């Protein structure tokens with residue numbers, strides 16, 4: 496049974512109507528208040544939120560991490576509740592699609608366990624607040640030099656784990672499973688997009704101009720964070736004699752404009768207007784690395800049995816990354832695209848069973864279906 500998307504193109508909330516603009520404004524305002532409340536009106540906004548909103552989580556915060564509730568605890572709690580509540584909706588909505596059930600349970604588990612409970616419990620036990628589900632370069636500070644000295648003791652152990660996850664686990668898992676092991680099974684950004692944002696996935700821009708823009712932004716941002724990290728290390732190893740304050744200022748600039756404004760305020764605030772993967776598609780440096788590995792090294796691809804395609808266009812419509820899946824199906828071409836996050840929704844909404852997500856050895860499937868394989 497194909498998941499029901501009836502009315503999605505007509506409802507105000509899901510078709511860029513008044514309700515969508517209202518929700519986008521509310522989400523953006525929420526992000527601005529959480530991220531920058533201490534800078535607005537001399538900190539009055541932050542004080543008001545602390546007294547009237549964050550404070551309601553005081554007992555939970557004290558129980559979980561032994562500290563007063565603040566905006567970051569509020570944000571983490573809200574984020575986790577959103578993934579769990581809308582994840583339950585996803586489980587019901589895609590209850591006939593085993594891949595969607597497993598994938599959704601996975602993002603719910605990683606968000607609740609590794610991005611919420613565990614980091615807070617580490618704080619409770621006086622350990623560094625470490626998020627095992629986020630790696631460099633998505634969480635760049637994990638491999639910044641001052642983090643090593645700042646954490647000290649157990650922190651060094653966590654940072655070795657961080658380096659292992661970034662440089663060993665990431666390429667190995669991407670080889671076997673493609674980008675989806677992270678973007679659609681583990682990452683909190685993808686988790687929120689694929690649960691709370693599921694109703695907005697059809698709003699992604701499908702134009703080739705958007706595809707060109709994607710490549711013009713995501714790789715420079717990856718290059719920027721590689722440079723920032725390298726400069727910080729050079730500066731640290733030379734005791735600040737080479738770059739002085741410059742490398743630190745660049746890291747702060749990146750954290751503010753890319754880490755906070757782009758990934759948070761725009762990335763989530765604009766769900767109802769631009770679709771759910773704006774950050775993943777145009778900005779995330781982790782997605783850029785995974786995408787390159789997916790195209791050059793991975794076994795993962797979506798195979799197409801184009802003879803059965805009826806050109807309904809469901810697959811292209813509901814691809815959150817703006818990929819023209821139908822064109823691949825009609826050309827009987829495997830889909831091996833850097834931006835594909837392997838969410839599998841194109842396959843779930845196809846009424847003819849044309850699309851299959853595969854990770855087996857490449858040559859076996861190619862010879863069986865005589866499929867043309869191009870990588871881009």
Ligand code: SF4
Pocket residue numbers: 797813814815816817818820830834835836837838839840841842
């Ligand atoms: S091509 Fe399919 S699996 Fe890949 S991102 Fe688009 S909808 Fe998801």
Ligand code: SF4
Pocket residue numbers: 803804805806807808809810811820821824841844845846847848849850
């Ligand atoms: S591949 Fe499936 S969903 Fe896509 S156009 Fe063909 S029949 Fe429709």
